[in-house]
Amino acid sequence: MLSVDAVVLDIEGTTTSVAFATDVLYPYARERLPNYVRQHRDEPEVGAILDEAREAGGVFNDEAVVVRMCHWMERDQKVTPLKALQGLIWEEGYRTGELVSHLYPDVAPALAAWHARGLALYIYSSGSVHAQKLIYGHTLAGDLTPLLSGYFDTHVGHKREVASYRRIAEAIGMLPGRILFLSDVREELDAAREAGWQTIWVVREGVPRLAAAHRRVTRFDQIPL
């Protein structure tokens, strides 16, 4: 059995299929981004995102920033202002019911059981905190947000950087060795382990099995908690 006080979960490829992101969420945002910017650029929140994107992209006007953001999206670059804007665009889709988050069937029962056992559950994703709340608030299994104690995005740093995991441990006030990180990406797990966390590599069905560098599961009910 693993002995931990908290579980930190990645989203894409771990609780939710990569296909939901690549075939549903990202195209939804890509189709709407230019119009969304045109309609909302005078709102302070969107204005601040555009300023940050201008700075990150080294461009000066709104047209160029839209082109740059679309370019980031095509390459799935996890650039913080892009992720913030995607979250705002997805909001309407979740509100109208057009978007419902995919969730692997083993996830909701495991989260409920771990929560009932007193484990604190957190999300760490490149998607913005706003997007994360929407994703878990509208899943195939219903609203899972009551099970979650907090959310972290790229404001704590990127997921392949050791410092990000140190910051999260400090923010949640737990010893690194008492935190378990679940992810489908080896470089993220390597960074978490270097920060002293326990790790499990979630390798979902249909995903090629690579050399095991971390303890590995294909479903959450195989996690010994």
Ligand SMILES: CSCCC(=O)C(=O)COP(=O)(O)O
């Ligand atoms: C269901 S994916 C939506 C979240 C997102 O925008 C993203 O980039 C996912 O990145 P992760 O770090 O969770 O792999």
Ligand SMILES: [Mg+2]
């Ligand atoms: Mg992932």
